[in-house]
Amino acid sequence: MKDSELETMRKSFNTVKKRSNDIKDSQSTKRLESRVREIKRYSIENNSELLNQALESFKRNDIEVSIAKTAQDALNIIDELLKHYKTKSIAKAKSNTLGEINLKGHLADSGIDVVETDLGDRILQLKKTDNKPVHPTGPASHLNISKITDIVNESLDVNVNPEAREIMQTVRQDVLNRLKDANVGISGANAIAAEEGSLVMVHNEGNISIVSLKDLHIIVAGIDKIVPCLEDAISLVKLETIFATGNYVTSYMNVISGPSKTADIEKKLLKNMYGAERVVVILLDNGRSEATPECLYCIGCGNCVVHCPVYNAVGNEFGFNNYLGGRGVAMSKFLEDDETCYNSGLYMCTLCGLCTLNCPVAIPTNEIIENMRKLSTDVGFYPKAHGIIKDNVSQNDSPY
Numbered sequence: 001m002k003d004s005e006l007e008t009m010r011k012s013f014n015t016v017k018k019r020s021n022d023i024k025d026s027q028s029t030k031r032l033e034s035r036v037r038e039i040k041r042y043s044i045e046n047n048s049e050l051l052n053q054a055l056e057s058f059k060r061n062d063i064e065v066s067i068a069k070t071a072q073d074a075l076n077i078i079d080e081l082l083k084h085y086k087t088k089s090i091a092k093a094k095s096n097t098l099g100e101i102n103l104k105g106h107l108a109d110s111g112i113d114v115v116e117t118d119l120g121d122r123i124l125q126l127k128k129t130d131n132k133p134v135h136p137t138g139p140a141s142h143l144n145i146s147k148i149t150d151i152v153n154e155s156l157d158v159n160v161n162p163e164a165r166e167i168m169q170t171v172r173q174d175v176l177n178r179l180k181d182a183n184v185g186i187s188g189a190n191a192i193a194a195e196e197g198s199l200v201m202v203h204n205e206g207n208i209s210i211v212s213l214k215d216l217h218i219i220v221a222g223i224d225k226i227v228p229c230l231e232d233a234i235s236l237v238k239l240e241t242i243f244a245t246g247n248y249v250t251s252y253m254n255v256i257s258g259p260s261k262t263a264d265i266e267k268k269l270l271k272n273m274y275g276a277e278r279v280v281v282i283l284l285d286n287g288r289s290e291a292t293p294e295c296l297y298c299i300g301c302g303n304c305v306v307h308c309p310v311y312n313a314v315g316n317e318f319g320f321n322n323y324l325g326g327r328g329v330a331m332s333k334f335l336e337d338d339e340t341c342y343n344s345g346l347y348m349c350t351l352c353g354l355c356t357l358n359c360p361v362a363i364p365t366n367e368i369i370e371n372m373r374k375l376s377t378d379v380g381f382y383p384k385a386h387g388i389i390k391d392n393v394s395q396n397d398s399p400y
C-alpha cells in the first residue's frame with residue numbers, strides 16, 4: 001500500500017475507534033461478549049451435529065443445500081447452477097467467503113460480470129488494480145475522496161465532482177443499470193441458525209435486498225457460521241455490528257428462511273412472488289475442520305486490525321486474501337498451506353496481543369501465531385537476519 005493510503009486508512013480507523021468506545025465499554029456489551037464467546041465455543045465444539053441439523057432445517061424450508069469440501073467444489077456447484085440461468089451479470093454482496101473462493105476471477109473467465117453492490121467494494125472493483133480491501137466492513141477506508149473521484153470518473157467515463165453524495169448516486173445508478181437483466185444474486189451470510197434453518201445477513205446500504213430479489217439467490221458461507229438457533233445468530237451479528245461500526249444495529253438485518261412464496265390464491269402455493277424462487281446454500285469447509293478451533297470463533301468485526309500496530313504500519317500486506325491481520329495469517333495455514341501462511345506475514349506479527357485485547361471473542365491470535373511459528377520451522381519456514389525469506393535449510397541452521 002502507498003504511504004498516502006496508509007495515512008488515510010489510519011485516519012479512518014481512528015474515527016471508528018472514537019465513535020465506538022462508549023458502546024463497546026457498556027455493561028450490556030460486556031454481557032453480550034461473554035454470551036457470544038460461549039455461543040461460538042459451543043458451536044465450534046459441536047459443529048458436526050449443528051451442520052447436520054442445519055441441513056435438515058434447510059431442506060424443511062425448501063432451501064437447497066450442498067457441502068463444498070474445497071473452494072473448487074464450491075465453484076463447481078455455482079457453475080452448475082448458472083447453466084440454468086443464462087445471466088450475463090450477477091448481483092454480489094460483500095462476502096469474505098466469496099473472496100476466499102475467488103468467485104469474481106473464476107466467473108470473469110466465463111464472461112459473467114459479477115457486480116459488487118456494496119459501495120466500498122464497488123469502488124475497489126472499479127479501481128481494478130491493488131484492490132484488496134483494508135477492513136471487512138470498510139473495504140475502501142484507505143482511499144480519500146479525491147482518489148475515489150478519479151477512480152469513478154476514469155472507470156465510468158463520467159465527470160463527477162469530489163463530493164460524496166454525487167459519487168454515491170453515480171455509482172448506485174451504474175450498478176442498477178448493469179443489474180437490470182441480472183437474474184442471479186450471490187452473497188455470504190453473517191450467521192446461520194441450525195434449528196430454524198435461517199441465514200442472517202446484516203447491511204446498511206439495502207444491497208442484500210437487491211441480491212435476494214433475483215430469481216436465484218446463492219449463499220456461500222463457511223461451516224463455522226453455524227450456531228444453534230436464531231437468538232444466537234442475532235446475538236452474534238449484534239456484537240459484530242458494535243465492534244465493526246460502533247453502532248448497536250445496522251439499518252437492515254435480513255433473515256432468509258426460504259424462497260419467496262405466496263398461497264393467497266385458493267391456497268395454491270406459488271414461488272417467486274417478489275424474491276428468489278430458489279435459495280441455494282453452499283456450506284464451505286475448505287480446511288475449517290482442520291483449523292485451530294479458536295480461529296473459527298471470529299465474527300468478522302475487523303476490530304483487531306484497527307488496533308494492530310503492524311497492520312497500521314503496513315496495511316493489508318499483513319493478512320491473507322480478504323482475511324486481514326494476524327487472524328487472517330493464522331487462517332491461511334488451513335485455507336491454503338504453510339507457505340501461504342508464511343508469506344501472509346507469519347513473522348510480521350509482534351506478538352503484542354493487542355488484537356486479543358480488542359477482540360470481542362478474545363481469540364488468542366498471538367499465541368496461535370507463536371505456536372505456528374514453532375511448527376513452521378519444521379517445514380523450513382523461518383526468519384533470517386536480513387528479512388523474511390524461505391530457505392530449505394537443515395534444522396541445525398534454524399534459529400529455534
Ligand code: SF4
Pocket residue numbers: 243297298299300301302303304305327355358359360361362363
Ligand atoms: S479476530 Fe476478533 S477482532 Fe478480529 S475480526 Fe475476528 S472477531 Fe473481530
